[in-house]
Amino acid sequence: MSTPEASTTTSPVRLRAVDAPGQPDVTPELEALYRGFERELLVPLWTEIGDLMPAHPRSSAVPHLWRWEHLRKLAEQAGDLVPVGRGGERRAIALANPALGGRPFATPTLWAAIQYLMPGEDAPEHRHTQHAFRFVVEGSGVWTVVGGDPVPMRRGDFLPQAGWNWHAHHNATTEPMAWVDGLDIPFQYVTESQFFQFGREEISDAERTTPERSRSERLWGHPGLRPLSVGEVGPGTPLLAYKWEFTDRALSDQLAMEREGYGGTVEPGHAAVRYVNPATGGDVLPTLRTEFHRIARGAETAPVRETGSSVYQVFDGSGTVTVGEETWSVTRGDLFVVPSWQPLSVRSEAGGGDSDTGALDLFRFSDSPVLEALNLDRTSVKDTEGTSR
Known part of the structure; x- marks a missing residue:
């Protein structure tokens, strides 16, 4: 049996002949060609190249700031109204x-x-591929209990x-607690590669204990030392708590070395570290890079553009x-987004009244490992004279 051809009324493809530089002359024959493309679900590159291949990244996301005080208040309300259990799984409220x-x-x-x-x-x-x-x-x-290993937070x-x-979570105290989750859910969603599975209904009494250090920390949490009892490890870090x-x-030492004239910072007044897998020295997770930045009071970072996107949270200051x-004024807990190829600069105004260290502390996570694996990573930094490098 033959299949009826798609008609222009049912085809999702819509093409319009336009009189513009680089486009073919608008003629009845061109219009007929475009209707044929629509019927056969075809799209010519010459009508789409500006969108598909722009001169530089144009993110569909925009810069945005979420205030921690507002998030915290709404999370408290959700704590009174929304149970945790099968179905919803987590009382997690995502940034949109x-x-x-x-x-x-x-x-x-x-x-x-x-x-x-x-x-x-x-x-x-539960567990998931994300x-x-x-x-x-x-x-x-x-x-948090990961693979039966209780890890304090x-x-x-x-x-x-x-x-x-x-993994599961347990609050052993008499007070509520909030934290930030980061995942590669959108990446796995768009690549249609995600899996999810329910686990046990309850964790064991042994997993409700509160050791000072998890088993993963006792094995892997010693700087520069790898346990010989462990062979090949999985794709992510075996250390479950940093x-x-x-x-x-580490951040304090970098700034102290700079003051002593020995360098150690990525730029004046800007100390930074990356969380790494102790088994490989690479990123802690295959698709996520995590860093911590400390910017001394009065210091300002040079504007930087990077392919890929980042989320930052103000830890202190x-x-x-x-x-x-x-441009935003930020304080403890605030979160903000840096879309791909948008320039970022930060000035620290931290002091003794709003920072334990007298500096602005920022936690950052990004999709850099994905970009690097695909050889799509690129960075541009403007120096003090405004020249990009």
Whole structure:
């Protein structure tokens, strides 16, 4: 049996002949050709090249800022109204970039959400192919359980978790706790590669214990040392918690070395570290890069453009952030998005009243590993004279 040809009334392809430079002359024959393209679901490159191959990246996302005080208040309300359990799985509230049509995506490749757990609550066990992490900007007392290993979560701790690992959360305290989740959900969504599976209904009593250090930290949390008892590891870091005390010390040492005249910073007044996999030295997760930046009071970073997108959270201090044509004053907990190829610069205005260190501290995660794997990464930095390099 033959299949009826698609008609122009049912075809999603719509082509319009236009009188413009670089376009063919508008004639009845051209119009007939375009109707034939529509029937056969064909799109000629000459009508689309400006959109498909622009001179530089044009992100569908826009710069945007979310205020922590507003997120926290709404999360508290959700804690009173929304249960945690099968179905919803997590009391996680995602950032929705205003230019992405209401999708729960911070950027076209990155998911960021505030997760809120009430006293005594368990977030049930599950696993998914999406790579994930938790970053704690305030509070302590919640334990994430990854593969049966209880891992404490405290302010400043970074807790990565590669995809397809069983995990649950438990709040062992009498106070609610909020933290930020980061995942590659949009990337796996657009590539149609995601899987999800429910786990046990309850974690065991042993997993409700509160050890000072997880088993992963006892094996992998020693600088420069790899356990010989462990062979090949999975695609993500085997270290499940990167403690704030070590991050803080590394950043403080960099700025101290700069003051002593020995360098150590990426630019004047700007210390930075990257969280890495202790087994490989590479990124902690295959699709996500995570960093921490400390900018001394009064210092300002040079404007930088990068392919790919980033989400930042202010961990401590205050300052002024400029992304593209948007400029915001930011303080502890605030989150903002840097879309692909939008210039970013930051000025620290932190002081003793709003920062434990007297500096502006920023946690950052990005999709850089994906761009680098595809050889699509590019960076442009403007120096103090305005010259790009």
